[in-house]
Amino acid sequence: MLSVQKIGITPLLLSRVSEGEGEPSPFVLEQAQLFRSDKRRRQYILGRLAAEEMLRSLINDASPITNGPRGEPIWPPGVVGSITHTSSIAIAVGALAEAVRGVGVDAEEKARRISEGVIEKISKQEELGWIYEKREEVNERALTLFSVKESIFKALYPTYRRELSFRDAQVTIGETGTITATLSHTAGDVSIHEELLGQVIYDPSFVITLVILPKRT
Numbered sequence: 179m180l181s182v183q184k185i186g187i188t189p190l191l192l193s194r195v196s197e198g199e200g201e202p203s204p205f206v207l208e209q210a211q212l213f214r215s216d217k218r219r220r221q222y223i224l225g226r227l228a229a230e231e232m233l234r235s236l237i238n239d240a241s242p243i244t245n246g247p248r249g250e251p252i253w254p255p256g257v258v259g260s261i262t263h264t265s266s267i268a269i270a271v272g273a274l275a276e277a278v279r280g281v282g283v284d285a286e287e288k289a290r291r292i293s294e295g296v297i298e299k300i301s302k303q304e305e306l307g308w309i310y311e312k313r314e315e316v317n318e319r320a321l322t323l324f325s326v327k328e329s330i331f332k333a334l335y336p337t338y339r340r341e342l343s344f345r346d347a348q349v350t351i352g353e354t355g356t357i358t359a360t361l362s363h364t365a366g367d368v369s370i371h372e373e374l375l376g377q378v379i380y381d382p383s384f385v386i387t388l389v390i391l392p393k394r395t
């Protein structure tokens with residue numbers, strides 16, 4: 179299932195693949211053998227199927243996508259993209275680098291429980307207010323915040339190659355799932371300040387978030 183999503187004015191291609199769909203290339207099957215666990219092999223294959231479908235539509239080419247030392251996917255020149263996988267679906271998003279500096283996508287199974295300890299660790303004060311605002315939505319809101327911060331990391335890593343803290347990001351999620359985020363990170367003589375935009379994609383089984391690092395104006 180391939181679709182075009184718009185965040186701000188930026189068109190992004192999103193490809194979602196479910197288990198049992200698609201035919202992996204020999205390269206992907208060979209790479210998958212390097213993983214020890216069957217679960218990881220299946221997730222890797224699913225992610226690559228989604229990524230290759232997205233690339234074929236975006237640039238009419240699905241050259242092998244390798245990974246850098248921190249796990250980041252290496253895209254063809256002129257493309258920015260991101261991959262996420264769960265046990266049953268994978269999603270890849272991509273855009274032309276001339277339109278956007280970075281993208282991040284993340285999917286979490288709604289059945290996943292987030293403990294209060296983890297909520298404390300990943301949230302800033304204002305975000306805690308939003309999470310605990312509606313008692314019946316606490317777990318889903320916490321998962322959403324966690325997912326947005328995973329997406330932010332994926333969108334920023336290829337540019338900065340820095341480990342970030344969950345509390346470096348201040349995230350606001352609107353009624354319709356619009357995401358705005360500010361990332362401020364200082365370590366030694368490195369200082370990063372970025373504003374990101376995004377969207378929660380509503381789904382019955384998964385919390386899915388998409389974030390872009392816009393071009394500087």
Ligand SMILES: CC(C)(COP(=O)(O)OP(=O)(O)OC[C@H]1O[C@@H](n2cnc3c(N)ncnc32)[C@H](O)[C@@H]1OP(=O)(O)O)[C@@H](O)C(=O)NCCC(=O)NCCS
Nearest residue numbers: 222248249250251261262263327331332335342343344347
């Ligand atoms: C890298 C990370 C985001 C992966 O998330 P995950 O939930 O384990 O797995 P997902 O299925 O969602 O995503 C996996 C994909 O992420 C991509 N990925 C891995 N490392 C990455 C990196 N450094 N940068 C960008 N993308 C990366 C890969 O494509 C990977 O799939 P592949 O190995 O099959 O190619 C996670 O392990 C991590 O390091 N999180 C820290 C986030 C953080 O610090 N947030 C705070 C900042 S606000």
